[in-house]
Amino acid sequence: MAEIAAVEAVGVTKVFGAGAEAVRALDEVSVAVRQNEFFTLLGPSGCGKTTLLRLIAGFEQPTAGEILLKGKPVEHLPPYQRAVNTVFQSYALFPHMTVAENIAFGLEMRGTSKEKTSGVVEEMLSLVKLTGFGGRRPAQLSGGQQQRVALARALANSPDVLLLDEPLSALDLKLRQEMRGELKNLQRRTGITFVFVTHDQEEALTMSDRIAVMSRGRIQQLGAPLEIYERPVNRFVADFIGDTNFLEASVDGRKGEYIHCRVADSLDFLASPAANAAAGAKVTLAIRPEKIQLRPGGTAGTIAQTVYVGTDTNYEVRIADSLRLNVRVQNAVDGRGQYAVGDKVGIEVPAGAARMLQD
């Protein structure tokens, strides 16, 4: 028997408004989040990820479908009867209470004894490295500290599932990167299932066990970070996660586990088949810029533009009038790029680096 999912959505549809102005925020979404998993809902704004989170928390009711927590349907339960806690995007700390009172709030509402509550509060403060800050007001804390208090306040209730709604988006870059590691650590230490909502692909890739990429109210792809990045199933996923070259290619034939593809008469290479493709078929390929190799002295393309981005240099390589390829090459020790605008280069695409997309 399969393990019971921590959270499960079954055919969940959510429509806001009615009539001509109705917006379909979620369209028959089905997904199961495993226990003790760091699960990320990733997508652009308006894709329905926050709506799904709010449905799980109980702030909204699904128009159709079911939400299950530990296998039990919860549509009829108000938020305060669900063993789920939320870390809000803007933290939503109670401004009229101290940090300690904020953290104790959930326990107090559930009638936990005073002694036990103050013990948990101390434990939580030390967990988020804010020992000694219990008497402060949220307004007296920095953004990063408020973020930690919000985490502590949610974790203090030891929920089955912790919902995080873009919790890092209000922090500056350095702090955000620091908090990524801490969040992941916290999740491992507490063993609580995290459902994390973000539009930041880097956040998703670095922290998650599994990612659901969402767009227009549907889940486009569900898988581990590596799977999502290396084997995107469709154009949306390939485009949204990382940089991608999209090429229209024609299939020459099969060769072992690959298909032999030809692009604009000047490029040919082996691509991974995502489905059976007959010779002569037109397919769309996705290739990551860093997987393409440039060779000096070739004739396949001309460097049209170079952009220095620190670790790498991005080259725009012109192959034909309407065909340009973005290539990312790691910089040499002295930091200088290998090629200059106008250089002729050869282009090599390793077998399997290009992926045929399903649609």
Next chain:
Amino acid sequence: MAAAAEATPTNQRVAEAQALMRRRWLRARWGLSAPAVLIILLFGILPLMIMVVYSFLEAGEYGGVNWKLSTDAYVSFLFQRDIFDGTLTFSPDYLIIFLRSIIFALATTVICLLLGFPTAYFMATRPPSQRTLWVFLITIPFWSNLLVRTIAVMITIRDEGLINDFLLWLGLIDKPIVMLYTNFAIMLGLLYSFLPFMVLPLYASIEKMDFRLVEAGFDLYATRGRVLRRIIIPLAKPGIIAGCLLVFIPAIGAYVTPLILGGGKHLIIGDLIALQFGSSRNWPLGSAQALILMVGVLIALLFYVRTTTGKAQALHG
């Protein structure tokens, strides 16, 4: 070295320029606030001073005052002087009127709060485009004169008024319910007059509230009642305090409403003070009563503000 030598005169000039700016700014500040200060002095402080002075004078025979120092006004507030031998006996008559006024004002404040809070909450939770309309609706009563509105209430609740006529027509009652010239009528009039003063500040503070905090409360296992008590009410506190002050202070001094709807049967402070300047022709007593009311309200306010904000200030300090 050269740079430092040059810097000194520059700094001096900067300092001079700053001093000039400061002087200009001060002048501008006084210039801009002068009209308001003048109005407050002329129509607020000066009449108050006249009242203080009058309250310590002797009453003139046909109104006005005799310029002779006297504390009679304050003494007669609590005591009655025997006409023949001049002995003083304690008389609670005025105190009772004061007490009745305080009860009316408190009841008005409490009922306004109970009615106004849900109203303000409802308004603040409408979509932003509709809120302006609701605020507009709340302010409609201000468009007509208080006296006109009070008389409208009178017409509505009198024995041959709209309510009684309607109930008689329905056959629910066979003789009119007496509502006019009762405490009920006074309460109704006060509530009707002052409810908007409660709703508007409440609305302002609830509208500013971050409703994610309410969601956070629900998320942290607080039921609806607890979210109201622990989150919404504390956050709406500035509005509650402002609303209560705006209702209580005018309610305790209300004059027109109790006079018209109470029919003069139930004296409250406003009527009492008006009486001293009118038919009683005892200006010093009227002044004294008005001052006692004012000082009483001030003390109550100070106490109230101390107890409600002391805790927060202690934490911030």
